[in-house]
Structures are given as structure tokens and as C-alpha cells.
């Protein structure tokens with residue numbers, strides 16, 4: 001800036017000094033800035049009372065060759081020459097005018113579709129009538145905005161252990177004029193070349209059209225934290241009148257650093273491991289990328305899927321110490337971690353005795369044992385009922401109620417899924433005993449049968465025998481096949497009977513210790529359709545008809561029964577008539593019509609009686625009966 005100031009001063013002084021022997025005062029801008037392909041206007045203002053006698057425009061290229069080149073000539077003899085040559089062909093135009101009232105003239109140079117080659121000095125010389133002259137200079141500066149910067153990061157990781165800075169990214173910007181500048185940033189902080197940590201190598205090329213391409217490579221010695229950093233490049237360039245900048249997109253980099261520490265994780269993370277589980281042992285190094293891992297179990301090599309060791313359906317033998325080792329081959333750094341795994345178990349339960357028969361009144365301890373790696377809890381159940389805790393259960397004073405299946409359940413207190421059970425069958429010896437009488441089920445609607453059930457306790461299990469006999473005749477009745485079912489303490493036996501008459505059912509239970517018997521009367525449930533004596537008495541007439549006897553003559557039986565009933569009715573009617581005749585109540589020779597009137601009279605009688613009881617209502621009733629003579633009568 002100071003240089004330019006000094007230059008201006010000198011220029012001013014020279015103008016002053018020139019003025020002494022060149023009287024024309026010419027004013028021009030030092031610099032005109034214009035975008036490539038735009039339009040440039042360079043104006044030249046002079047102070048004269050009359051229009052200039054001659055105006056000449058020259059150009060002067062930068063560089064060694066300081067010679068001027070004429071592009072325009074004009075004089076008052078109306079001679080105008082535009083030396084546009086090939087350089088300005090069709091792109092250049094000149095105008096000039098004069099304002100006498102201001103004693104001012106102006107010449108204007110216009111360049112259309114500005115090219116980079118137009119960047120040079122433009123000189124305007126003005127001559128007055130007395131051949132005094134003056135001149136001015138303007139530098140035309142051309143600008144072109146570059147393309148957006150393109151960044152490309154290094155795809156391979158960058159190691160923190162490299163001795164020299166490694167390449168992080170490449171940034172390229174095209175078609176700038178004048179030359180744009182590239183600045184690198186890491187997380188908004190500009191990076192500067194520094195001996196050891198950052199290296200920036202820049203190159204520029206000038207294209208045939210004169211525009212600049214600038215490329216820059218960034219090299220750094222990364223740190224672990226740089227894996228989270230964002231890098232980008234920024235391009236600064238001039239446009240007419242200002243400085244602009246654009247940023248590339250941001251990239252992150254992959255930083256490689258060695259594993260110095262290894263951590264082993266076990267999945268399931270919390271909680272105890274039991275036999276049958278699937279266990280995952282995972283190894284993680286603090287480096288990037290993950291190193292090669294190897295696993296050992298109790299110092300024995302294992303094959304694993306590098307960082308993961310999968311143990312399926314583990315056994316107690318899988319317990320022990322697992323060591324995970326990592327070796328970073330690049331750096332030769334060695335790290336390891338270990339974990340102790342305990343696989344818990346609960347062995348098969350042993351119940352003693354396995355099975356036993358007790359005598360009534362006996363005492364017996366039952367014991368239940370199981371081997372486990374953890375404390376256990378033992379519970380006893382019989383028929384789903386909880387009996388107590390502890391691995392010994394003592395049975396006192398055995399009775400039939402004592403008999404049954406005793407279940408011992410062992411649970412690991414801290415690992416409830418680890419649970420097993422076993423059982424012991426206890427039988428109590430004794431002669432048969434009936435706890436209930438024979439049960440009679442409801443009548444089956446389909447075949448009119450009933451189920452008879454008899455329950456006998458005893459051990460050895462009693463042998464049940466059913467007998468059926470007709471209660472009236474005492475004749476035995478065939479017994480259908482029984483369904484027998486063993487229970488904890490005895491036998492349930494059931495037969496299905498179609499009782500045609502009242503029966504006596506007898507259930508007898510026998511084992512080597514004795515015999516017991518129970519009986520019950522069974523009411524008839526089925527109806528025999530073949531009997532002819534039905535009418536005489538509804539009770540006791542259903543003779544037992546063996547079910548295998550063929551049923552014949554059903555139709556004739558009905559006819560006979562109808563005949564008998566008719567005869568009986570006639571006999572009863574006869575005796576009633578005779579009885580009435582004897583008493584004199586039956587009037588002889590009276591017709592049915594007289595009977596009907598008598599009936600009507602008796603109805604009137606009833607009305608009368610009501611009248612005597614309740615006067616008003618009765619009168620009304622009588623009125624209705626007397627006057628209207630209801631049509632039904």
C-alpha cells in the first residue's frame with residue numbers, strides 16, 4: 001500500500017511537472033476491474049475549453065516490452081482509425097464528446113467480451129489546438145471466479161506411528177484468475193505448514209486459456225483424536241472489488257493406532273451361567289483397526305472367529321480361565337485380558353428309597369439328594385400339595401392316606417431355571433377297605449344305563465369282583481365287564497348297568513390280606529317294553545330281562561294292553577252306574593237336555609250364593625247373567 005501511495009505521489013508530481021510544458025490535463029482511473037467475458041469501460045477525462053484536436057489510445061503490455069501499440073486515432077479533420085487488429089476484432093469501440101460549458105471533454109474505450117489478454121495498460125493521449133498534450137493510464141484487471149473446490153480424502157487409514165506426515169487429503173480448484181489461494185482447515189482452525197506435524201504441498205498450472213488450476217495436498221502426523229476431526233479446504237479468490245471464499249465439503253479420516261489394551265466381555269453379561277447355555281466371549285482392543293486375537297482356555301489354544309468365541313451348550317468342563325491375547329504385528333505390541341467363567345450345574349436327583357411298601361403304622365424317612373455347584377433348596381410335594389422343605393421327609397404312622405407318589409424338587413436358589421425333580425412311590429400294605437359305598441351315577445339318557453363305582457383301598461391292590469342280582473327274585477344277573485383303575489391307595493372299579501328292575505349290586509375286594517364287601521340297592525333305570533303285566537302295578541313289575549333276550553311281539557302286546565284297559569274302564573263305569581242307581585240319585589227316564597238345564601240351575605245357585613254374600617257385585621253379575629244371556633249358553 002505504501003508503495004502504491006508513493007507511486008501516486010510520484011505520478012502527481014510528474015503531472016505537476018508535465019503541466020509546465022504539456023498543458024492538457026487528463027484524468028484516468030488507475031485501475032479498472034472486470035470479470036472475464038464482461039464489458040470494460042475505460043474513460044479518459046480532459047479539461048479544455050474547446051474539443052481536443054486529436055485523441056489517440058495506446059495499449060502497453062506488461063513485461064519487458066514496454067513499447068506502445070496504437071489502437072485508436074482521431075483528429076478534428078474527422079479522421080478516425082480503429083486499429084482493432086485480430087486482438088480486439090469486433091470487441092472494441094471508442095466514443096468521445098465535449099461539454100463547452102464545463103470546459104471538459106471525455107473519451108471512452110469500451111471492450112466487450114473481455115479476454116484475459118486484455119489485461120494490460122490503456123493509455124489515452126489528448127492534444128489541443130496549440131499542440132500541447134496530456135496523457136493518462138489505466139490498468140485493466142481481469143477476474144474469473146474459480147470452480148467449487150473438490151476435496152478427496154485418503155481412503156486408507158493413517159497411522160499415528162508413521163514417522164513422516166501422511167497424506168490426508170487432496171484439494172483442487174479450477175479456472176481461477178488471478179490465481180486463487182487454498183487454505184486447509186481442521187475443525188475450523190486453519191492449518192499451517194510446520195516442520196514436523198503438518199505439510200502442505202501446493203501446485204498450480206496455467207491452462208491454455210490462461211486460467212489457473214491450483215491443487216494442494218495436506219499431510220499430517222495424526223493423533224488418535226483426529227479420527228473425530230473434520231478436514232476441509234477453503235479457496236480464496238478475488239472478484240471485482242472484493243475477496244471471496246468457498247469451502248469444500250468436510251471429510252473425516254480413518255486413524256490407525258495400535259492396541260495397547262484388550263478387554264474381554266462375556267455375554268450374558270450379568271447373571272450366572274448354567275449348563276446348556278450359550279456363552280459369547282468377546283475381545284476388544286483399544287486400537288484401530290482391531291488386531292488379531294487368540295483365545296486360550298486353561299492354557300489350551302482355542303479356535304475362535306477372531307474377536308468372538310462362541311461356546312454353545314456349555315458343560316461344567318467349560319468353566320475356567322479364558323485368556324484373550326492380541327498381537328499388533330505392525331508395532332509388535334502385545335496385550336491380553338482374562339475372564340473366569342463358572343458353569344453351574346445341578347445333577348440328577350437321587351431319592352432313597354426308590355420305591356417301597358410300608359405296613360400300617362410304619363415310619364419311614366425319605367431322602368432326596370442332588371449335587372450342585374450352588375446352594376439348593378429342596379421341597380416335597382404329594383398330589384401337587386406342598387409338604388415341606390429339606391432334603392429329608394419322614395413319614396409317620398403310615399396309613400392308607402400315606403400311600404402315593406412323593407415328588408422331591410430341588411431348585412438352585414440363585415438360579416431358578418436350574419431345577420430338577422424325582423419321585424418315590426409309597427404303598428401301604430393292608431387288607432381291602434371301602435371308604436365309600438357304591439356310587440350310582442346319573443342315568444345315561446341314550447341307553448338308560450347307570451354307572452356304578454366302587455372304591456377299595458388296600459395293598460397289594462385288591463382284586464374287585466362285582467355281582468348283581470334281581471332284588472325280587474334273587475336271581476343273579478350277568479355282570480358287564482368292569483373298568484378298573486389304580487390309584488395311589490387302591491382301586492376304583494366301574495360297571496355300566498341297564499337295570500330293568502331293582503337290583504342288588506355287590507362289590508367285593510380281595511387281596512392276600514383279606515376280603516371286604518359292600519352292596520347297594522339299585523333302582524330300575526331301564527324300561528322293559530315286552531312285559532304284558534305292566535298295568536297292574538307301576539312298581540316291581542319290571543322284570544329283569546337279560547339284554548341278550550330277543551324282543552318280539554311288541555305290536556300285539558300293545559293291542560292286548562289297550563283291550564284290557566277298555567274292559568277295565570267298562571267295568572268301572574258299570575259299577576259307578578250301579579252305585580248311583582242304588583243311592584237313587586240317578587233319575588230314570590230323564591233326557592240329556594234336562595241334565596243341561598239342571599246344570600244351568602246349579603250355576604244360578606252359585607250366583608245366588610254370591611249375592612247373599614256380596615250384594616252389589618252379585619246383582620251386577622245376576623244382571624249380566626239374566627238379561628244378556630251370553631251366547632255361549
Ligand SMILES: *[C@@H]1O[C@H](CO)[C@@H](O)[C@H](O)[C@H]1NC(C)=O
Pocket residue numbers: 090091092093094112
Ligand atoms: C460501437 O458503438 C456503436 C454505436 O454505439 C455500435 O453501433 C457498434 O455496434 C459498437 N461496436 C461494437 C463492436 O461494440
Ligand SMILES: *[C@@H]1O[C@H](CO)[C@@H](O)[C@H](O)[C@H]1NC(C)=O
Pocket residue numbers: 179180181236237238243
Ligand atoms: C494468495 O496468497 C498470496 C501470497 O500470500 C497473496 O498475495 C494473495 O493476495 C492471496 N490471494 C488471495 C485471493 O487471498
Ligand SMILES: *[C@@H]1O[C@H](CO)[C@@H](O)[C@H](O)[C@H]1NC(C)=O
Pocket residue numbers: 252253254
Ligand atoms: C466419517 O463419519 C461418518 C459419521 O460421522 C462415518 O459414518 C464415516 O464412517 C466416517 N468416515 C471415515 C472415513 O471415518
Ligand SMILES: *[C@@H]1O[C@H](CO)[C@@H](O)[C@H](O)[C@H]1NC(C)=O
Pocket residue numbers: 321338339340
Ligand atoms: C481367575 O481365577 C484364578 C484362579 O482361581 C485367579 O488367580 C484369577 O485372579 C482369576 N481371574 C479373574 C479375572 O477373576
Ligand SMILES: *[C@@H]1O[C@H](CO)[C@@H](O)[C@H](O)[C@H]1NC(C)=O
Pocket residue numbers: 361397399
Ligand atoms: C396311628 O394311626 C392310628 C389310626 O390312624 C391311630 O389310631 C394311632 O393312635 C396312631 N398311632 C400313633 C403312634 O400316632
Ligand SMILES: *[C@@H]1O[C@H](CO)[C@@H](O)[C@H](O)[C@H]1NC(C)=O
Pocket residue numbers: 441442443444445449450451496
Ligand atoms: C359311564 O362311564 C363311561 C365310561 O367311563 C362314560 O363314558 C359315561 O359317560 C358314564 N355315564 C354317565 C351317565 O356318567
Ligand SMILES: *[C@@H]1O[C@H](CO)[C@@H](O)[C@H](O)[C@H]1NC(C)=O
Pocket residue numbers: 463464
Ligand atoms: C382276581 O380274582 C380272580 C378270581 O378269584 C382270579 O382268577 C384272579 O387271578 C385274581 N386276580 C388277581 C390279580 O389277583
